[in-house]
Amino acid sequence: VSVTMEHPGCVNIGSLTSALPVIPYRKLTDLHYISKGGFGTVFRAQHSDWRTTVAIKCLKLDSPVGERERNCLLKEAEVLHKARFNHIIQIFGVCNEPEFFCIVTEYMTNGSLDELLHEKSMYPVVAWPLRLRVLYEIALGVNFLHNMSPPLLHHDLKTQNILLDGEYHVKIADFGLSKWRQLSISKGSGSKPAEMGGTVIYMPPEEYEPNRTRRADVKQDMYSYAIIMWEVLSRRIPFEDATNPMQIMFSVLRGTRPDTGLDSLPADIPSRETLINIMTCGWTANPDERPSFLNCLKELEPMLRRFDEIDILEAVLEVKRSKFKRPLGPGLTTPTNSKRMEGKSLKQHTTPWPVRQQLYLRIRFLFFPGYGYVPARLPYHLKSLPRILGEEY
Structure with a gap:
């Protein structure tokens, strides 16, 4: 498969063998609002012919999309459609209609990793075996994207974009949608301050450093992953004391990172020192010093093997019971x-x-x-x- 850049933000996919399925809007029924994200609004819906639940990610625009921009969005979605992997959200197709432009994906019943970590009234306990499996599966998914030809960067990795299926397995979403986000901001209502702050938390310093000349690469995703690791292990929001996104940015540029002491990362974390080492290497200021996801997986695999399968199943059952019995x-x-x-x-x-x-x-x-x-x-x-x-x- 040959994928080449036609112009910034667009991909030439003329050599791809299968066309991106186009799903008529009339086939999507019973829409329910889920959330508003970086490139529009997300709904749950039923596909009337498939008789199954799907998620639709709609690009909300205040002005029409030109033909060139629409083709660019479709090409980007086509590349995402090719990314088939256990821990990558499956894209079924797109709705390409004048007043309704969206990506249709599989629906994840257990929401996002953000909910699992921070909805503590619903999930009072998330056992270590499940937390380590989540970290391992995130690394598997991003490593797959980075090994595509050419490498596909996520570029917006955060806990809200890491979804969980019925058994709390990871499905990575919203990867490679740079053009969708650009158009959502330029033609839509823009990003809310809270949404921007949520993204800045995971953004590497080279992204907002003045006069940066380095092009985007896979090491940016590693920085985001290191922040997610801390969030998973601590069940706290990174930089939670910051009052605005600019404060986070200045702190990170000065070298501030989340606390790795016992107050944040308890002593009973399995393989605690190794995990902290992966984290601190992953969020270092110099991108060249950050490890690859392949090396990260080699460190995580023996940690996960220390747990019996029954340990992980019990951890999953525990969160299922918690959700089932929530007040x-x-x-x-x-x-x-x-x-x-x-x-x-x-x-x-x-x-x-x-x-x-x-x-x-x-x-x-x-x-x-x-x-x-x-x-x-x-x-x-x-x-x-x-x-x-x-x-x-």
């Missing part, structure tokens, strides 16, 4: 409790109102889109649910 607010129950009512008859209660109130709250949780818990089948006594809800609500 839902006053009066709401968990799925575990809701199962207790399956064998009970409504006739056992003397007054209907408390029963109907409790029933409504439980069903609202079971079918609420953000929670994703739907029972395989409803118990027989819930057949009267439409009538109950119609009478009382």
Whole structure:
């Protein structure tokens, strides 16, 4: 496969063998807002023909995209479509319509690494075996991108772009979308300060250093990965005391990096000193001194092998239980409790109102889109649910 640069930001993919699938917008139904990112808005949707859930990343524009720019975006998406790997998000195709321009990808049920690390009410414990597997799989995914021909840089690696599937395996997203981000800022509403600050946290100093002459290369992704390593091991936000992005930038240029002492990185971290060494080498100011992802993998592999498969499975099961049992607010129950009512008859209660109130709250949780818990089948006594809800609500 030959991929050459036609002009800055665009890729000549004339020699690629398979065309990028074009997905009609009318096939995408039941859209639900997920988030707003660096190049537009992300929704969850259903593909009416495939009968499956997908994610759509829409480029939100305040002005039309010219033909040259649109072709450039399509070529960039075509290259991403070729990046097929276990730990890379799969791109199904694009919607290429005048008022709706987006990339369609597989949908990840467990959100992002950012949520796993920082939603501590949902995930009070994330065991070391799972954390190390996450770090290993991130390195595997980025190493694959760097070994493409030519190398594909992520250029925006952060915990929000590292997604997690149903078993909490890593899927790297939003890689190689430099042109999409450029157009989102230039033709859209631009980046919010909070979003910019989130990106600056992971940005190497050579990215914003005045008069830099060095071209972007794979060592920039290594700096971002080193910051992510610290975040995964500490479960804290890097530079959390900074009040604005400029403060982070000046601190990094002066050599400040996240704290690697025991207050941030506890003593019980497996292979703690080796991990800290990878981190500190990865975020060094001189890009040439940062290790490759291949060398990083060689260090991480023996660490992961020290855990039995059952250790990792138990760690995954623990976070699944935590998510399953998370608090839902006053009066709401968990799925575990809701199962207790399956064998009970409504006739056992003397007054209907408390029963109907409790029933409504439980069903609202079971079918609420953000929670994703739907029972395989409803118990027989819930057949009267439409009538109950119609009478009382």
